[in-house]
Amino acid sequence: MLTSRWCQGSAEDRLGNRSAAHDADSGMPGRPSGPLIVSVTDFTSDAHRDLPGIVRRGLALRRHWPRLGGAVGMWLWVAPLTRRCGSISVWTERRAMAEFIRLPEHVAIMDEYRERGTIRSVLWEYESYDAAQIRRDAEAWLRSDDRCRAAGEAPRQLG
Numbered sequence: 623m624l625t626s627r628w629c630q631g632s633a634e635d636r637l638g639n640r641s642a643a644h645d646a647d648s649g650m651p652g653r654p655s656g657p658l659i660v661s662v663t664d665f666t667s668d669a670h671r672d673l674p675g676i677v678r679r680g681l682a683l684r685r686h687w688p689r690l691g692g693a694v695g696m697w698l699w700v701a702p703l704t705r706r707c708g709s710i711s712v713w714t715e716r717r718a719m720a721e722f723i724r725l726p727e728h729v730a731i732m733d734e735y736r737e738r739g740t741i742r743s744v745l746w747e748y749e750s751y752d753a754a755q756i757r758r759d760a761e762a763w764l765r766s767d768d769r770c771r772a773a774g775e776a777p778r779q780l781g
Contacts, residue, residue: 623701623764628753629684631693633714658694659716660746662760663708664767667739673705679731680707686727692718694751699764705739706767710760712751742767 667673680698687693694712701707713719722728744763748756 623699623761626684626698628695628697629687630695631687631690631712633692633694633718658748658751659713659719660748660756660760661709661711661713661719661743662746662763663711663741663743664706664764665708665735665739665741667705667707667735669738670702670705672735672738673700673702673707676731676735677707679734680709683725683727683731686725690718690722693722697757708764710756712756716745 665676667676677698677700684696684698687696692714694714696709696711698709699707711719711722713722746759
């Protein structure tokens with residue numbers, strides 16, 4: 623599994639992240655505190671030929687991230703051998719996440735690819751921000767799917 627660098631959202635500073643220090647294990651700056659919503663998505667494309675387009679569209683959508691209200695940050699990930707990709711996103715509240723889901727750009731991606739694969743997702747609530755724990759939980763959940771285990775893919779940090 624290839625994982626992007628942490629993309630900071632507009633809400634990260636409001637959670638108390640004023641530090642320039644970086645968490646080497648997570649790639650996230652600082653450690654904001656407060657209740658958070660974490661969403662993990664896992665899309666499996668029916669065909670390898672669709673994966674590059676899905677990833678390109680996801681990266682384009684990621685450019686909006688620093689301006690999204692309630693967005694703490696996110697990682698994108700891809701497991702090419704198993705035709706899987708998705709995100710790990712951190713939010714200050716469910717409403718902010720719902721607003722993102724309704725963005726025209728996100729709706730367009732879902733409309734284009736929804737029938738070309740399968741998607742699964744999970745939401746968790748965390749009392750405080752622990753980047754390493756969020757990553758461990760997300761990666762364990764993603765590995766729990768037999769498609770990833772069958773390919774023997776291990777997570778690697780990109781960039």
